[in-house]
Amino acid sequence: MFNKIKDALNKFARLGVADKNAVDELVRDIQRTLIASDVDVKLVFELSKNIKEKALDEKIPAGLTRREHVVDIVYKELVRFLGEKKPDIRLAKQKILLLGLYGSGKTTTTAKLAKYFTKKGLSCGVISCDVWRPAAYEQLKQLSEEISIEAYGDPKEKDPVKIVKDGLEALKAKEVIIVDSAGRSALDNELRQELKKINDILKPDEKLLILSGDIGQAAGTQAKEFNELVGLSGVIITKMDSSAKGGGALSACYAAGVKTKFIGTGEKPDDIEIYDPVKFVSRLLGMGDLEGLLEKAKEVMSPQKAEELMSGEFNLNTFYDQIESMNKMGSLNKIMDMLPLGGVKIPKHLLNEQQGKMGKWRIMMDSMTKEEKKKPELIDSQRIERIAKGAGVQPPDVKELMKNYKQVSKMMKKFKGGKAFKRGPFKEMFKSLKGNFPE
Numbered sequence: 001m002f003n004k005i006k007d008a009l010n011k012f013a014r015l016g017v018a019d020k021n022a023v024d025e026l027v028r029d030i031q032r033t034l035i036a037s038d039v040d041v042k043l044v045f046e047l048s049k050n051i052k053e054k055a056l057d058e059k060i061p062a063g064l065t066r067r068e069h070v071v072d073i074v075y076k077e078l079v080r081f082l083g084e085k086k087p088d089i090r091l092a093k094q095k096i097l098l099l100g101l102y103g104s105g106k107t108t109t110t111a112k113l114a115k116y117f118t119k120k121g122l123s124c125g126v127i128s129c130d131v132w133r134p135a136a137y138e139q140l141k142q143l144s145e146e147i148s149i150e151a152y153g154d155p156k157e158k159d160p161v162k163i164v165k166d167g168l169e170a171l172k173a174k175e176v177i178i179v180d181s182a183g184r185s186a187l188d189n190e191l192r193q194e195l196k197k198i199n200d201i202l203k204p205d206e207k208l209l210i211l212s213g214d215i216g217q218a219a220g221t222q223a224k225e226f227n228e229l230v231g232l233s234g235v236i237i238t239k240m241d242s243s244a245k246g247g248g249a250l251s252a253c254y255a256a257g258v259k260t261k262f263i264g265t266g267e268k269p270d271d272i273e274i275y276d277p278v279k280f281v282s283r284l285l286g287m288g289d290l291e292g293l294l295e296k297a298k299e300v301m302s303p304q305k306a307e308e309l310m311s312g313e314f315n316l317n318t319f320y321d322q323i324e325s326m327n328k329m330g331s332l333n334k335i336m337d338m339l340p341l342g343g344v345k346i347p348k349h350l351l352n353e354q355q356g357k358m359g360k361w362r363i364m365m366d367s368m369t370k371e372e373k374k375k376p377e378l379i380d381s382q383r384i385e386r387i388a389k390g391a392g393v394q395p396p397d398v399k400e401l402m403k404n405y406k407q408v409s410k411m412m413k414k415f416k417g418g419k420a421f422k423r424g425p426f427k428e429m430f431k432s433l434k435g436n437f438p439e
């Protein structure tokens with residue numbers, strides 16, 4: 001999404017001069033992109049007017065070129081209309097009600113949030129009170145099992161209020177309780193009554209409306225309607241990965257005065273992040289998001305583990321752990337998106353290929369003996385053949401794994417104990433991975 005804004009800025013940066021014509025053209029490109037993202041036309045014109053005025057009239061701050069000044073203005077204006085402040089997410093005992101129309105992502109988001117709060121150290125339970133959709137409880141139960149979260153539901157019970165009551169009792173030991181409610185095709189009277197009743201009995205601390213990014217600016221109207229009904233504490237916009245209209249949804253919710261708290265960026269339980277407009281805009285302008293990546297790295301890697309990785313022997317066991325941690329951080333595609341690589345673009349298919357390779361490497365390492373993993377130098381051509389057979393691959397595949405292991409091992413030795421490594425273990429690792437791609 002919004003890749004075109006990045007392109008427009010690059011085009012602008014390539015021009016020798018940053019005069020009125022160049023600014024006009026940049027603004028036109030941005031307008032086109034925003035309108036294609038279903039951002040309200042009024043907002044688009046307001047934004048364009050501000051960018052033009054500031055770019056041409058404002059004094060250029062010392063130390064900036066006109067071009068840098070314009071980029072800075074675009075950045076600030078986008079942040080201003082996509083929400084400005086990062087929301088507060090309370091990490092305390094609480095009850096959360098998720099609501100929204102059909103297929104907006106309520107059930108998936110219930111699991112994502114449960115995982116999010118669990119990672120923050122809070123015990124979580126989820127309740128499915130969707131009595132309309134067949135197998136709604138089954139869906140939530142399955143998702144919850146995958147992430148080891150306790151789910152409550154009663155497929156035979158037809159009264160959502162009773163389910164919520166019983167669920168609260170069953171999960172009373174949990175610190176965070178998340179309730180997944182039923183969707184409808186519109187906010188009709190039936191849904192109003194049902195949500196009101198659930199709201200009265202649950203007394204949620206947070207009432208979050210789930211909106212799919214692909215509805216674009218219609219998100220604003222929905223946010224308003226639901227807000228009037230139950231008094232929302234925020235919205236979560238899902239499918240930001242797969243819809244081009246997410247920008248429209250974000251700006252419309254902001255304009256409607258309802259805070260976006262999280263965004264959904266994929267179908268997996270880890271694909272959720274706090275909505276931080278500054279970070280979001282940096283990413284869409286291609287400035288990278290190292291902070292976001294490191295935050296994720298922190299979550300998947302405990303300090304002890306990091307210490308262990310750095311101070312101990314580096315062998316195939318440690319290599320295996322690193323690949324595991326990267327897997328937990330998400331797909332390589334996503335990780336690369338967050339890294340400021342100075343405009344270096346690694347084609348998606350190569351990243352997918354690398355991702356596939358890393359999956360295979362794990363299987364190969366699984367067919368090595370404990371001793372081999374501890375002392376990789378033992379692995380000779382005979383053993384390579386055996387490992388390949390065990391993993392159902394060819395010997396050159398195992399050789400490739402060993403080559404990559406050796407590269408990382410060399411780099412780890414270089415950084416062992418070093419501050420640079422401590423600050424960004426993954427950064428260095430990616431540099432090494434990057435070296436494996438043909439330019």
Ligand SMILES: Nc1nc2c(ncn2[C@@H]2O[C@H](COP(=O)(O)OP(=O)(O)OP(=O)(O)O)[C@@H](O)[C@H]2O)c(=O)[nH]1
Pocket residue numbers: 100101102103104105106107108109130133136182183184210238239240241242263264265266267271
């Ligand atoms: N790509 C992508 N898909 C998502 C995201 N969130 C949810 N989905 C998908 O959207 C579809 C609907 O998600 P659900 O969680 O079942 O939606 P729901 O609101 O519970 O649907 P109902 O209970 O029928 O109202 C599923 O196929 C999800 O995998 C997201 O952030 N990105």
Ligand SMILES: [Mg+2]
Pocket residue numbers: 106107108130133136180183
């Ligand atoms: Mg559902």
